[in-house]
Amino acid sequence: MAPLSPTVARWELMLRIKRRRSEFDVSASVIAKELGFTLSYWSKVEKERVLAEDKLKKLMSLLEFDAAERDEMLRLREIAKQRGWWSSYAGLLAGDVARLFGLEFGARRIETYESVLVPGLLQTADYARALFTNDLARVRRVEIDRWVEVRMRRQERLTEEDPLELTAIIGEAALAHRTGGSDVLKGQLRHLISMSEDHPETVDIRVIPFGAPGGVLLGGATFHLISFDSPLLPDVAWSETLVHYGLIEDMEPVRHLSAMFDSAIDDHALPRAESLALIERRIDAL
Numbered sequence: 001m002a003p004l005s006p007t008v009a010r011w012e013l014m015l016r017i018k019r020r021r022s023e024f025d026v027s028a029s030v031i032a033k034e035l036g037f038t039l040s041y042w043s044k045v046e047k048e049r050v051l052a053e054d055k056l057k058k059l060m061s062l063l064e065f066d067a068a069e070r071d072e073m074l075r076l077r078e079i080a081k082q083r084g085w086w087s088s089y090a091g092l093l094a095g096d097v098a099r100l101f102g103l104e105f106g107a108r109r110i111e112t113y114e115s116v117l118v119p120g121l122l123q124t125a126d127y128a129r130a131l132f133t134n135d136l137a138r139v140r141r142v143e144i145d146r147w148v149e150v151r152m153r154r155q156e157r158l159t160e161e162d163p164l165e166l167t168a169i170i171g172e173a174a175l176a177h178r179t180g181g182s183d184v185l186k187g188q189l190r191h192l193i194s195m196s197e198d199h200p201e202t203v204d205i206r207v208i209p210f211g212a213p214g215g216v217l218l219g220g221a222t223f224h225l226i227s228f229d230s231p232l233l234p235d236v237a238w239s240e241t242l243v244h245y246g247l248i249e250d251m252e253p254v255r256h257l258s259a260m261f262d263s264a265i266d267d268h269a270l271p272r273a274e275s276l277a278l279i280e281r282r283i284d285a286l
C-alpha cells in the first residue's frame with residue numbers, strides 16, 4: 001500500500017461525501033444549514049478544509065452512512081489533519097504544486113512524459129540545480145537550494161519499502177542537451193541507468209528516439225498520470241508548459257492523456273532494454 005497522505009485522505013473523504021450528496025440529492029445549502037455554516041464556508045470546506053469531528057459525525061448521520069463507512073471516514077479525517085513533508089515548504093510552493101506533491105506521496109503509480117528534460121522524479125541534485133539556476137525568471141536565486149531539496153524529497157517514494165511505481169517516457173533530446181555541462185549530464189544519465197537496474201519491478205524508463213515516426217508528441221509539454229490504491233479515487237493528471245501548470249481532474253482529458261501515453265509506449269518509445277542501451281551510448285559520447 002502507498003503511504004498515508006493527508007492530501008489524498010482529505011480528497012477521498014470529501015469525495016465520499018460528494019457522491020452520497022449526489023445519490024441522495026442533498027443540496028449544498030441544506031448541508032450548510034444543518035452544520036451551521038454559511039454557503040461560502042461550506043464551499044471552502046469542500047475545496048480545502050477538514051471538518052471538525054462533531055460536524056463530520058453530524059453530516060454522516062444526515063447522509064445515512066453505515067457504521068463501517070463512518071469508521072473509515074473518521075480514520076480518513078485523522079490522516080487528513082496531519083502535515084505532509086510538503087507542508088514545511090508552504091511559503092515556497094503554490095497551492096496546486098503542494099497538492100501535486102501530496103497526491104504523488106499517496107499514489108500507487110505515476111506515468112510521466114517529458115520531451116526535452118529528465119523528469120523531476122528521476123533528476124539528480126546537480127541536474128535539478130542546473131535547471132533551477134537557469135530558470136531565474138520563476139525561481140529566485142535564494143530559493144534554489146530549497147527547490148533542489150524539495151525535488152529530492154519527492155524522490156524518496158521511489159526507494160521506500162513499498163515504492164511508488166514509475167513509468168517515464170523521455171524524448172532523446174533530454175539525453176542530448178548538456179544541462180549543467182557534460183559532467184552533470186553524464187551523472188544524470190548514469191542515474192537513469194542505476195534507477196532502472198536497481199528497481200526493475202517499479203521503475204521503467206523508455207526513450208523516444210529522434211528517429212521515431214511520431215516525433216515529439218506534445219511539443220515541449222510535460223504531463224503526469226497519477227493512480228491510487230483506493231478504488232474510489234479516479235486517476236488525475238498534471239500538465240505543465242512554460243507558462244501554465246495545473247491539476248486535471250475531469251475524466252475526459254485524463255482519459256485522453258492516458259491514451260496518448262499508451263500510444264507513446266506502444267508505437268514510439270523504445271523497449272526497456274533498447275532505451276537503456278541508447279542512454280549508455282549517450283554516456284559514451286560525452
